[in-house]
Every structure is written in C-alpha cells, then in structure tokens.
Amino acid sequence: MNAFSLAENKIWPTDSLAVLTEVFGYSSFREGQQQVIEHVAQGGDSLVIMPTGGGKSLCYQIPALLREGVTFVVSPLISLMKDQVDALNACGVPAAYLNSSLTRPQQLQILSAIRHGEIKLVYVAPERLMQPDFQAKLHEIPLALFAIDEAHCISQWGHDFRPEYAMLGQLKALFPQVPMMALTATADHATQQDILHRLNLDQPKINISSFDRPNIRYNLVEKFKPLSQLLTYIKAQNGQGGIIYCGSRKRTEEVAEKLKQQGYKADFYHAGRELAERQEVQDAFIKDELDIVAATVAFGMGINKPNVRFVVHYDIPKNIESYYQETGRAGRDGLEAEAMMLYDPADIARVRGLLEKNNNPDQLRVEMHKLNAMAAFAEAQTCRRQVLLNYFGEHQSKPCGNCDICLDPPKSFDATEDAQKSLSCVYRMGQSFGMGYVVEVLRGSQNQRVKEHGHDKLSTFGLGKQQSTEYWLSILRQLVHCGFLQQNITRGSVLQLTEAARPLLKGDIKLTLAVPRIQPLSSKTTKSSGSSKLAFLDYDKALFARLRKLRKELADAADVPPYVVFNDVTLAEMADLKPRSEREFLEISGVGYTKLEKYGSPFLAAIAEYEDDY
Structure with a gap:
C-alpha cells in the first residue's frame, strides 16, 4: 500500500475546472456537477442524484482535492472501494480504503498516512465509521468532507434499506462543521425526503439530474423457453460483455453452465459461493477475462466496469429501483448498450408470495407498492422509457425511440374467438388445471396425462393446434392481465374464470389483444440514441x-x-x-x-x- 506516497509535496489546482482537466482529463463538466462541487468546496451540504455512469463520484472527489483535510467516503462494498481507489491512484490521487480485506499492519500503515496528511480520500463501511474508537481518531485530524455513497440505503422507503446506514444521521451532531454529501442513482421523492431528514443535512444544495440513460435500449419479451431465448440473444451480441441477473442461486449456476457448454467465457456469482471464489469471478470479469456473469442481485453494486454492453433480467426484479440500478451497469461509457428482460406474469405472483413472508406490515406495504409498479412497467404498451422516468418523477412528453415498444409498436388483433376457445377450455376442464396443461389440451396433445383425465374427449381438445404453445401461453396471460381469468395461488396457480368472462363467452362483447411477442428485437433495429459519445462509432x-x-x-x-x-x-x-x-x-x-x-x-x-x- 504505497500509493499514498503520491501525496507528498503535492500541490493541487485551486479551482474545480482545473482539477477536472489536469487530474481527471475531462474538458467540461456535465450538467449540475460544477454547481454542486463548488457548493461543497465552500463547506455546504448537498444531495446528489445522478444515474449510474452520470459522474456522481467526481462530485465528491473534486471537492476532496479542493478542501483541506481528509474526505471519508461511506461505501457499502469492499469491491466498490477497491475499484474507486484503483481509479483514483491511476489519476495520481492519493486514496486508500479501510476494510476487512487488509491485514492489521496494512491498516495501521494507512492510519499513520492519514494522520500525516498523505491521503486525501478514505473509503470505509458505515459500521467502521460509526465505531467510537474510530471517531476518536477522526477528531484528531482535519476533515474535509463526508460523502455517503449509495445513500438510498439510509431510507426506509428505499429498495435496499440497510439499518447500519441509518446510524450515519449521528455524524452531523458529532462533526457539525464538516460538510456532508449524500449520493445515489435511485431515489423517488419519498426516498429523497427521507435521506435529507435522516442525515440532518443543513440547507443542502439538491441536484437531481435526469434519470435518462439514452444510450440504453430497453427491451422486453415474453418468457416461454427462457434458456433457448437467452442463447439466441447472447449469440447476437457477438462476444460483447454482459451480466445476466437471475432470481435464484440455482438458476445462476444452470445458466452459466449452459453458456460454458456453448463455448462462452462465463461463470456464476451468488452469496452462497465462498468469498474467494466470488472475488475471483468479479476480478476476472472486470479484467475482461470473463465475458458473461450469471448472477443474483448480490453482484453488481461494486462493479465499476464501463464496457458492459448488455444486462439481461432472466427473472423480473422486485422493484423499479433495482431494475434501474442493475440495467444502469450497462453502457457506463456512454456507448450503445441493451437491457433485455424475459417476462412471465406468473413471476409477479411468485415474487409476491416471497414478499408476503415479511412480518413487518409497513415494510411489506412499501415492497408491494414497488412490485406493482414493476409489474406495470413490464406490462406497459407505451414507451418503456416514459414509464420508467415517470416513476422517478421525470416526465417526458415524447416517446424515446429506443425501446422495444417504440421500435416495434405492439400489434393488436380481434382475439374474441381465441379468447372464447381458451375460456371454454378452462371451464370444461373444471377450472382445476394450470396454464401449461390448458395449452396442451388446446393444442391437442396426446400425452398420457391428457388421456388419463379424458380431456382428449372435450369439444375444445385440439381447437388451437394451428398455433404454437408460446402463442396460447401469451393469450392466456393476457386474459389474466385483462381480468377474464385468475390464477389461484392457493391451489397451485390453477386457472379460474372471473365474472367478467361470462359476457365474453356468450359473445356479448368483443376483445382486442396484442399479438404475442416471443423474440427480442434484432440489434440491427436499434436507432441512434442521441448520446454525444456515440460520435466515436466511426x-x-x-x-x-x-x-x-x-x-x-x-x-x-x-x-x-x-x-x-x-x-x-x-x-x-x-x-x-x-x-x-x-x-x-x-x-x-x-x-x-x-x-x-x-x-x-x-x-x-x-x-x-x-x-x-x-
């Protein structure tokens, strides 16, 4: 750990633009950055909400060099600390981290360097920062700034609430003269207000940048044969690097194994693996030695890899904040990237069942609200970017032109006859079977189960043999979504008719549905996102x-x-x-x-x- 020797006799530029140019190599600030930086450099508090890849880190790194003393950055993950310190050291900035990955002698060496003014930025976990003996050391050194990264973890309304973050509200009382900056990429209005309240920020400057990431194309397809659909999609990426988020540990292993069998440099990551194995996977990925990682949500917050070209959600996330944060790991360099989700409406019921195990009624209410918003995004028939940005209170009047809905608008058709076939089949089967089996009967399957139940004798048997399994699954899902059918979770998700189905079956009303969408858009259909950095594509x-x-x-x-x-x-x-x-x-x-x-x-x-x- 000798990087902090760079601080000896170092004279830093005295204005923010000079630091930006001479230290970090950028010629101009992004919108909102300079105002926040100069406010904090003069000793003010601030709340900074910027999308992933939007330049949040510079908002505290530059004031850290402009102000006297040491800046302490609260960070939730060891890997994130290491990435940030490596990047700062590469720019000549003396930075270090204090966490459990260091030996006792290494930690003592860094503490000594801090006392001697040889380090400008120190990354720590919230637990360490709030330890009384550590705070006693802080009182002995000049402090420039407290920067709270991933600040949404403070809020009870946030999607990733962490009790240890809540302790940080005590810092203002302990160090009232030290400015504080809270930073996050994901916070709706309620979360923003909670962060301000819990941290006791003093007349903070609030900077809320656009949540829009125009270089990311949002794409969603119905999940039918997910592994097959995934492999088709990955093949079209031509060796680009990406992350596949899965809803379970077992699934990450299955997906990674299948990709390896197909010749891809892939591995899996979840909290059940040994720490050393997880670190090995993460290091290989950020060093471009792995192309694809299949992972649970445990992977990613610490990934500062700018050239991730795609993020796939094999299963639907629990909330829009998680989805936004995870998709935001694609295209951090500003070049074109994709976010693709495989969506099965049954996944919503599965996630809802998991959430209902929460014994805290207030937290459960928040989580259910967020899950419903996620479901609405997945089932939207209007521009996905508009739906996404609207959730964060940013309203766009025009469709984006760079999502599946904009590039390939949903086609509708008169589905009355197909709906009647489906509803009649469910009814004649006693409303006692799940979606997959109903499709087998509709398509005239001759398997043993159908024969044993005598369903090959029904008048609806084989009525839908001209259409594929995926087609009928989509029709049934839409009938559930429209309220003509319901899936009874207490009885193994069997399909049952609702009262609304009666007039449709009798022919008293007509029904229009969307033509099923089975495969993702070809990458060739991508339109220019308008990102200025895309000019480098020639x-x-x-x-x-x-x-x-x-x-x-x-x-x-x-x-x-x-x-x-x-x-x-x-x-x-x-x-x-x-x-x-x-x-x-x-x-x-x-x-x-x-x-x-x-x-x-x-x-x-x-x-x-x-x-x-x-």
Missing part, C-alpha cells in the same frame, strides 16, 4: 483493437482492471483522432497529466507504429 476499428491489447498488457502488469488505464471511450477517441504528440494526447477525453506521464509513451508509440504500417 473510429478506426483495427487501431482500437491494437490499443485494447496494449491496454490489457499494461493493466495486467499493474494488476488493475483495463478501464483503470483508459476506458473504451478514451481508446475510441484515440483511434479516431490518432494523436501524435503529448499535447494532442492530453486533448483526448479521460487523459490527465498523471495518465500522460504513465501511459503516454506506449500509446503514442502504438499509434505511430500503426500509422507507419498503413
């Missing part, structure tokens, strides 16, 4: 590949993830502009003085050699 692909190889070699030598050297956007700009001098190299987005000194020579040499070869 860079020199051969040079880009050469620079990626060089980046991997340098990253492996330093034992850091490739993106700590440079992210894909920076490499794309190099491959586009082909800088030949240090001055031109500094003009590339993401190149500061420290990275110029560390990496300028090998990258400039590689670009010159490439130019000479061609």
Whole structure:
C-alpha cells in the first residue's frame, strides 16, 4: 500500500475546472456537477442524484482535492472501494480504503498516512465509521468532507434499506462543521425526503439530474423457453460483455453452465459461493477475462466496469429501483448498450408470495407498492422509457425511440374467438388445471396425462393446434392481465374464470389483444440514441483493437482492471483522432497529466507504429 506516497509535496489546482482537466482529463463538466462541487468546496451540504455512469463520484472527489483535510467516503462494498481507489491512484490521487480485506499492519500503515496528511480520500463501511474508537481518531485530524455513497440505503422507503446506514444521521451532531454529501442513482421523492431528514443535512444544495440513460435500449419479451431465448440473444451480441441477473442461486449456476457448454467465457456469482471464489469471478470479469456473469442481485453494486454492453433480467426484479440500478451497469461509457428482460406474469405472483413472508406490515406495504409498479412497467404498451422516468418523477412528453415498444409498436388483433376457445377450455376442464396443461389440451396433445383425465374427449381438445404453445401461453396471460381469468395461488396457480368472462363467452362483447411477442428485437433495429459519445462509432476499428491489447498488457502488469488505464471511450477517441504528440494526447477525453506521464509513451508509440504500417 504505497500509493499514498503520491501525496507528498503535492500541490493541487485551486479551482474545480482545473482539477477536472489536469487530474481527471475531462474538458467540461456535465450538467449540475460544477454547481454542486463548488457548493461543497465552500463547506455546504448537498444531495446528489445522478444515474449510474452520470459522474456522481467526481462530485465528491473534486471537492476532496479542493478542501483541506481528509474526505471519508461511506461505501457499502469492499469491491466498490477497491475499484474507486484503483481509479483514483491511476489519476495520481492519493486514496486508500479501510476494510476487512487488509491485514492489521496494512491498516495501521494507512492510519499513520492519514494522520500525516498523505491521503486525501478514505473509503470505509458505515459500521467502521460509526465505531467510537474510530471517531476518536477522526477528531484528531482535519476533515474535509463526508460523502455517503449509495445513500438510498439510509431510507426506509428505499429498495435496499440497510439499518447500519441509518446510524450515519449521528455524524452531523458529532462533526457539525464538516460538510456532508449524500449520493445515489435511485431515489423517488419519498426516498429523497427521507435521506435529507435522516442525515440532518443543513440547507443542502439538491441536484437531481435526469434519470435518462439514452444510450440504453430497453427491451422486453415474453418468457416461454427462457434458456433457448437467452442463447439466441447472447449469440447476437457477438462476444460483447454482459451480466445476466437471475432470481435464484440455482438458476445462476444452470445458466452459466449452459453458456460454458456453448463455448462462452462465463461463470456464476451468488452469496452462497465462498468469498474467494466470488472475488475471483468479479476480478476476472472486470479484467475482461470473463465475458458473461450469471448472477443474483448480490453482484453488481461494486462493479465499476464501463464496457458492459448488455444486462439481461432472466427473472423480473422486485422493484423499479433495482431494475434501474442493475440495467444502469450497462453502457457506463456512454456507448450503445441493451437491457433485455424475459417476462412471465406468473413471476409477479411468485415474487409476491416471497414478499408476503415479511412480518413487518409497513415494510411489506412499501415492497408491494414497488412490485406493482414493476409489474406495470413490464406490462406497459407505451414507451418503456416514459414509464420508467415517470416513476422517478421525470416526465417526458415524447416517446424515446429506443425501446422495444417504440421500435416495434405492439400489434393488436380481434382475439374474441381465441379468447372464447381458451375460456371454454378452462371451464370444461373444471377450472382445476394450470396454464401449461390448458395449452396442451388446446393444442391437442396426446400425452398420457391428457388421456388419463379424458380431456382428449372435450369439444375444445385440439381447437388451437394451428398455433404454437408460446402463442396460447401469451393469450392466456393476457386474459389474466385483462381480468377474464385468475390464477389461484392457493391451489397451485390453477386457472379460474372471473365474472367478467361470462359476457365474453356468450359473445356479448368483443376483445382486442396484442399479438404475442416471443423474440427480442434484432440489434440491427436499434436507432441512434442521441448520446454525444456515440460520435466515436466511426473510429478506426483495427487501431482500437491494437490499443485494447496494449491496454490489457499494461493493466495486467499493474494488476488493475483495463478501464483503470483508459476506458473504451478514451481508446475510441484515440483511434479516431490518432494523436501524435503529448499535447494532442492530453486533448483526448479521460487523459490527465498523471495518465500522460504513465501511459503516454506506449500509446503514442502504438499509434505511430500503426500509422507507419498503413
């Protein structure tokens, strides 16, 4: 742990734009960043809500360099701390973390460096920060700022409430002169107000950036044969890296094994694996040695990997906040990315059953509300981005043009006859069987179970043999969604008719349904998202590949993830502009003085050699 020696005699720029340019290598702030940074640099409190990849970290990292003293950053995961510290050290910023992954001598060394003013940012867990003996040490050193990352964990209305975070409200009373910043990517209005109240922020500057991630395409398909659908989708990604979120540990293992059998560099991640194994999977993924990770929600909060190109939800999340946060791990570099969900309405009933085991009625009410909002998003027939942003209080008047609904609007048809066939079949089977078996009878299956029940003698037997299993499953699901059928959870989800089915069966009313959507959109149908960074898509692909190889070699030598050297956007700009001098190299987005000194020579040499070869 010698990175903090960089702090010796270091003189930092005295204004925010100079720090942004000289240290982090960016030429301009994103909307809202500079106002928050300067407010905090002058000693004010703030609440910052920005989407994943929107530049939240700079909002506290720059004030940390502008203010005297040490900034303590509260972070929930060891992996997240390590990623942030690696990235800061690569930019020449003296940063460290204190957690259980360090030996006692290493921790003592860092504490000594903090006392001697050799470290500017320290990442800690909330439990450590609130320990009385640790706080006694804080009273002995100059403090610049407290930054509370993942601040939604503080709120009882948040989707990831953590009791240990609630203790952080005591910091204002203990250190009233130290400014505090709360940061999160996911917080609705109730959560925002709860964060402000629980942290006792003093006249905070509130910055709520757009929740929109225009470079991410949202895509949803009905789940029929999920493994087959997934493999078709993965094949279309042409070797790009991605995360597949699954609803159970067992499923992550099954999915990863199937992907390995198909020749993909894949592995699984869940809390049931040994810590060392989980760390190995995560390290391999962020170092581009694994392409795909099948994981539970335990994976991802600590992933600062900018070039994740797709996120798949094999099962529906419990709330929109989780969905937004998990899909936000795609395309952090601003380039095009996809979020694809396989959706079966029966999953809502399954998740609802799990939530109902919560003995806290107040928490259960919150969780049910959030699950219902998630179901509404999945079943929407209007622009998904509008539904998503509306949930967070951001209203867009125009459809986005970059989701499955916009790119391939739902087609409707007169489904009266098909609905009558379905409802009649359910009725004649005594309303005692589940969806899958009803489809077997409709399609005229000759299996043993059908014959044993005598259902091959029903007038509805085989009425739907011209259509596929997936087609009839979609029709039945829509009839449930429209209120003509219900699934009785207490009886194994058997289908039963509702009163609303009577006039439909009698022909007194007509019914229009959506044509079933079975496969995801082809990537070729993606429209430009309008992200300014997508302008780099005409860079020199051969040079880009050469620079990626060089980046991997340098990253492996330093034992850091490739993106700590440079992210894909920076490499794309190099491959586009082909800088030949240090001055031109500094003009590339993401190149500061420290990275110029560390990496300028090998990258400039590689670009010159490439130019000479061609």
